[in-house]
Every structure is written in C-alpha cells, then in structure tokens.
Amino acid sequence: MERETIRNAARIVLGASLVFAGISHLTFARKEFQAQVPDWVPVKKDDTVIWSGVAEITLGASLMLAQGKHKKTIGNIASAFFTAVFPGNISQYTHHRNAFGLNTNRKRFARLFFQPLLIAWALKSTRK
Template identity: 35%
Template sequence: MARAPRSARLLAGLFATAGVAHFAAPRQFDAIVPRSLPGSARTWTYVSGAAELGLAAAVALPATRRLGGLAAAAFFTAVFPANVKMARDWKERPAPLKAVAYARLPLQAPLVGWALKVAADARP
C-alpha cells in the first residue's frame, strides 16, 4: 500500500486524536453540544467521536481518501454550531480561554479548505 501524503496523514492524525478524546474525556465535548439537538449531549459526543475515527480511517486509506476528504469538509462545517455555542458560553471566562473559544470560529474555514485539498489531491 502506498504511503499517504503528509497532508492526508496529518489530517487523519487530527481526526484520530480528536475522536479518541471524545471517548477519553467526553464531558468537555458534552458542554458544547447545541441544546437544540435531540437526545442527550453524551450521545452526540460519542457519535461525533466515532465519526471522527471513521474520517481518520477514510482519509488515511488511499481507496477512500477522496470521499473521506469530502466527508471531512462536511464534518468541519457541521460542527461549526458547537464552536459558536462554545464562544457564547465562554464569553465570561478569563481572556486566554475566551481567546481559544473565539479562535476556533475562523479556524473552521482553513480546516474545510484543508479537507477539500486532501480530497482533490487524492488519486482517483
């Protein structure tokens, strides 16, 4: 099997790390699940963690990299409301924490772009 390009490996690593974190420390993710979603926050935390693990595998494997990159871009877009909720909820936190919450908002755009680039660079 051919080795994945560096960008795809890094994106897969990001998703794998985040996916594991959803199961290892779910409470921090529960807190940013939008209240408008049906069901429990913990369920959404586990579902999104499992999705991230699946995306890590899809991006890592050449046969699924293109679809995985497209799905990753969609995922980054879909979780944006959680980042908005975090920024709103953290507006009264100390400045460094508030900065982290606000910095996540514009970070979504380059993450979507990165995922689309991985998809575009994948060999058909």
C-alpha cells in the same frame, strides 16, 4: 518534495488528528467536548459526544487509508463533517462555555476561524 507527497502527508496528518480527537471524545476529553454540544441538539450531550467520536475515528481512518478516486469523496465527507460540527464551536462561544483552555470570549472567538481552515485542509489534501 513532490506536490502529491505533500498532499498525502497532509491528508494522513489530518486523518490521524481526527482519530486522536475521536479517541479523546470517548475517553479523557468527554466532558470538554460536551461543552461544545448546542442545547438545541435533540440527543443527550454525552451521546452526541460519543457518536461524534465514533464518526471522527471512522472518518480519520478513512482519510488515512483512502486510495485513488476515493480520496476526493472522503475529503468531501470530511469537509461536510467539519461544517456540520461548526455550530458546536459557535455555541461554545455564544454560551461562554469553557473547554480546552478556551476560557475567554477572545479565545473562543479566535477558534471559530480554524474551522474554515480544517474544511480547506480536508478538500485540498484530497485533490489532485
């Protein structure tokens, strides 16, 4: 398989995953996502979950549909988004909040290592 084809497939899978996550923010996993909102965020937890869900749907669709020179820009935005939401993962760990089956400190801690992978995925799948 050609490298460009693999990168495009990775970009589309990441985009589809973001759309799914965004939809889950707005529907069946709303309460679960609220566990990740840090207490210091100055917006109601449910509002934060809704707006981040809308952002994920938009970002995911943008990743899937990105063409040419726009891929890199969208990849940078996705990378920034994954960086911006990382404090939520840290908050879930430090406040011992159970969500998404992350019901032990070990599981919550292990999840922290996936965020850098998402950042790398966003960047790598949108570069030539």
